[in-house]
Amino acid sequence: VQTKPAVHQPCIKISIDVMGGDFGARSTLPAVVRALKTFNDLEFCLIGQEPIIQQILSKLLPHNSLLRQRYQIIHTDEYIKMDDPIEVAMRKKRRSSMRLAIEQVQQKNADVCISSGNTGALMAIARYVLKTINGIDRPAIATILPNQKKTGTIVLDLGANADCEAEHLLQFAYMGHALAKALFSKSSPIVGLLNIGEEVIKGSDMVKKAGLLLQQATENNLINFYGNVEGNDIFKGTADVVVCDGFVGNIALKAAEGVAKMLSQSIKDAFAANLISRMMAIFSMPVLKKIKTNFDHRRYNGAMLLGLNGLVIKSHGGADEFAFFHAIQYARQVVQKQLLIQIQQMIEETSVAPKTTLLIKATQTNYHST
């Protein structure tokens, strides 16, 4: 019996930083086993402390399981802690499970790497090992947030770059465009610029300049710029891609998480308040379960590091098995959709586009009113 997928179905190889995150091997390995059982086109490279990995896998998989043919283990004692400074992660731990996992991508032994470790360290090491794509000054972190249209909104940057220039936001738009094309199968995804009002005159000087660059890129048929969008538009689904600097993006994301948490707590409290309300909760259980699923941020686990010569996915530090499994699904999808090639092609196209002067019509109040 041969579990390897047939020739027509290419295998997707994923390298896993087994030790990363708050729960390390206890969440990553059960998720890997679940993924092996769910998808027969996946192969894993598991990087971390081999004795621990073997011990946990011995409980999850029978000794003679055929699934064992679809992973290999690379042993290392070093791993990066959640509070390790970037310098320690970079210079002192050259054989960390995170670094070796990224190196698998660089050496083409893996199509994509996933880590729940420290974001700053992951970005720094990934950038050092993989290097940025020609034409990209700064890599960005992108994620897909849920919206009312149930289509998903890609938001970037989410914290890799606290201080940005307008040109960086333009590059984020190119990468977001490529990601949306790959994931949403849209030929011309709508790009919005996160701002504090719809009108062209709104926002900080940097954002106003970014608006002009995005407008110009649209005139060159590189992207489809909608104009300014506001914080609530992320969750309305006004645009497929929302670009912003990493400071604003990170705060918007965390504020959204904070509200969701507060509201789900208030629902729990309301139903737990007294005997009658607890009876109502039991009676309404099927609907409450559905609501709980909608509120569950674990389903959106997995942020892409974009702009590198290789695919790296950041899983939430607190990811449990369920959340990490979602990150694996996401990794599988971006490889299937050839995201890396799509981004590289996009950046090549933009490099040959004509540079025109930044001009905006004096009477124009909205970017999309032209």
Added chain:
Amino acid sequence: VQTKPAVHQPCIKISIDVMGGDFGARSTLPAVVRALKTFNDLEFCLIGQEPIIQQILSKLLPHNSLLRQRYQIIHTDEYIKMDDPIEVAMRKKRRSSMRLAIEQVQQKNADVCISSGNTGALMAIARYVLKTINGIDRPAIATILPNQKKTGTIVLDLGANADCEAEHLLQFAYMGHALAKALFSKSSPIVGLLNIGEEVIKGSDMVKKAGLLLQQATENNLINFYGNVEGNDIFKGTADVVVCDGFVGNIALKAAEGVAKMLSQSIKDAFAANLISRMMAIFSMPVLKKIKTNFDHRRYNGAMLLGLNGLVIKSHGGADEFAFFHAIQYARQVVQKQLLIQIQQMIEETSVAPKTTLLIKATQTNYHST
């Protein structure tokens, strides 16, 4: 019979831009009547088109109602539309209901003014008419957001200042401190700096500098600086006051509104999905009503314009009667708590504080770890 409050209870005078907001007199006047019935220490100055005001009030109050002794009407035909540019609002409409309402505060005919009109116009006119307090470079917009501790988190700035310097954030902290002292009756409210991580090294250059200034102000016993807080901390209630530039604050606020709206829609949809779930909704109605109340952003309507020589409250443009009533309650509270004097005293104190050199210990990773 005398409806005027007794001598020991001073009257609070509120000027109302009756025509402001999406619904104008149809939401402001019913809220005013409700407030007249609820609080016997309020007097109103209603500014707008008198025929419309008289017509609506004739339906809300009997001709001989004693409540009619507690308001006066100032007629004007001009009012500011939601999409009027600031220049039009400032230069062409010198007798707008918004401007006259603010002038009532300047002329000491009112203790506070409320408008649901265009934020940009309100800030520009208020600044022009009332002028900023000595020692404040830029007024800010502050609001109270709900948190898990049910104490309320004051956040500022929410959009008055898209580009800020570190010194502005320090001034916001002073004003937020005074607002928290007044509203929460805390002698030493905790001030947090909105950032993308707890560590001192996190954030944009401007925010890092603001952190040092806030640290210094704490050493001078002017405020109680907690350190950096993240987007989710607003809703956790980590600090009583969260300061940020207007760009970030506006986007965090709107992102939070967007998530709350999406989630409340998902609850509605889940209960409306089919006959059985609709039955569950009927059975659980008392709890669902409670949840709906928790989700209701109208209860938080009313943002303060801080840093001016007079109190001005911005009500949400889409405020209905219920929301506008909340803004009136809020106006009553800030006058009772003598907010204006508290802010002026705070700024005076800061002006005599010693200026020390900005220094941070090399080993320090968190502001509050010293």
